[in-house]
Amino acid sequence: MLPSETTPSPAHSGLQLYSYFRSSAAYRVRIALALKGLSYETIPIHLLKDGGQQNASHYRSINPxxxxxxxxxxxxxxxLAQSLAILEYLDETYPEPALLPADAMGRARVRAIAQMVACDIHPLNNLRVLRYLVRDLGLSHEQKDAWYAHWIALGLQAVEDTLARSSDTGRFCHGDTPGLADCCLVPQYANAQRAGCPTQPYPTIERIVSNCQALPAFVQAAPQNQPDAD
Amino acid sequence: MLPSETTPSPAHSGLQLYSYFRSSAAYRVRIALALKGLSYETIPIHLLKDGGQQNASHYRSINPxxxxxxxxxxxxxxxLAQSLAILEYLDETYPEPALLPADAMGRARVRAIAQMVACDIHPLNNLRVLRYLVRDLGLSHEQKDAWYAHWIALGLQAVEDTLARSSDTGRFCHGDTPGLADCCLVPQYANAQRAGCPTQPYPTIERIVSNCQALPAFVQAAPQNQPDAD
Structure with missing residues (x-):
């Protein structure tokens, strides 16, 4: 545990989340915690301050x-590390409300949508990758922005096609209750919006995100509502 | 289903895997199928022939x-799409031998190691990304190779640190039976070797991969032993 900058929530459950308000992977976990009504202590890890607090040896000893x-x-x-593994842990340990459907085919579908975001969009566009493009490869900011928009467009189109063609899609990614796929989709959509990427080509995604954002849990988990937001 | 190039296994279980022998994500699933003793039909999708058979409209209608x-x-x-979602589906539907440990903490650890590979190494180094670096960004092959080696080194070092520091690590990534993390680690290690990246800095990984490769299931799943190997 880091000695400083802890922000205790009232009557927390014993859970402590190492988080950065703008991290979309942390945002996923915050949504799940909020959906399950779990309070927790936020331990902010500022990815830009102090050369990146995530690189400090005391944090590396917690998460290599x-x-x-x-x-x-x-x-x-x-x-525990890795947002998807944490989401599964939370769902197993605090089963209500469930983030995954009851049937194996449904669970596979939800996990696949989550992974379309968490494996095939987000890792290409996170901070360390964008830095490598500019600092190590000497690319321009325009090239970096084109890279970012390319993977967003490719990835969101595939998610849109998957959602639009299936009768399993409901008010949310799978049926009419929010779940693990929504926990991943909303932060990715927020990143796309923040970067100025068009979202109109993805009407099913827009509809689902809008339904999510009407729920208090998604509002509570949003970057601007975190104790470390600056 | 594609009309051509199917390679039926004798007395298969009804499972059909769209696969490419060199795809490390497909390799993960092949290992799991072999560990569970499940025969299946391989439907080869050649990622380089015909402008990439994965881009053909009939395949897109199967996997957007x-x-x-x-x-x-x-x-x-x-x-079903996404290798990690498929691995979880197989483990739920064909539970023996289990790919995940019985306890939630153990499952979180195994999933996190798998995701360190599947989210934070592999997506940065797959075919479509390497092509974008060269074709769209105009980078040299040397720069592309440096990119590849960079994410391998960063990712494998984190996996090594995670494995080396934990008493949960045994002959395999988690204890003394192969599981979901090993299904991901072995193909990633194979990619690293194939690209000429050093593996000596990761002695725990080397030991575990060697233990895996001594098992018939891992041999059976290897790229060179696939019906579509060329």
Whole structure:
């Protein structure tokens, strides 16, 4: 645990989330925590201050990858890394409301949509990658922005096609309750909007995100509502 | 289903895997199928021939992302996409031998290691990304190779640190039976070797991969042993 900058929530559950308000991977976990009504302590890891607090040796000793989020569980033990693994842990440990459907085919569908975001869009556009493009490869900011928009467009189109063609899609990515795929889609959509990427080509995504954003859990988890927002 | 190039296995289970022998994401699923003793039909999708068979409209109608692998399940219904989602589906539907440990903390650890590969190494180095670097950004092959090696080194070092520091690591990534993390690590290691990236800095990974490669399931799933290997 870091010694400074902790922001205790009232009557928290023993969960501590290493988070950065703008990290879309941390945002996923914050949505899940809020959907399940779990309070937690936010331990801010500022990705830009101090040369990146995620690179500090004390944080590396907690998470060798030096990425956020990471979750200290209520049962203690090692800190959990990787947002999708944390989402699954939360769903297994705090089953209500469920983030995954009851049937194996449905779970596979929801996980696949989540992974279309978490494996095939987000890793290409996160901070360390954009830095490598500019600092190590000497690309211009225009080239970097084109890269960003390219993977967003390719990825969101595939998600749109997957959602639009299936009768499993409801008010949310799978049926009429929000789940694991929505936890991933909303932060990715927010990134796209923030970067000025068009979202009109993805009407099903727009509709689902709008339904999510009407829910208090999604509002509570949003970057601008975090204790470390600056 | 594609009309041509199917390679039926004897007495297969009804499972059909859209695969490319060199795809490390498909390789993950092949390992899991072999560990569980499930025969299946391979439907080859050649990523380089015909402008990329994954881009053909008939394959896009099966998998809108145009990526391999995809799995037609024995129960029918839509084809499943995304290798990690497929691995979880297989583990839920064919539970023995289990790819995930029995406890939620252990499952979180195994999934996190798998995702360190599947989210933070592989997506940066797959075919479509390398092509974008060269064709769209005009980078040299040396720059492309440096990019490849950079994400391999960063990612494998984090996996090594995670494995080396934990008493949960055994003969395999988690304990003494191969599981979901090993299904992801072995193909990534194979990619690193094939690209000439050093592996000596990662002795725990080397030891575990060696233990895996001694098992028939991992041999059976290897690229060179696929019906579509060329």
């Amino acid at each position: 990858q030096g990425l956020v989020p990471a979750l200290q569980t209520a049962e203690g033990g090692p800190v | 992302q145009g990526l391999v692998p995809a799995l037609q399940t024995a129960e029918g219904g839509p084809v």
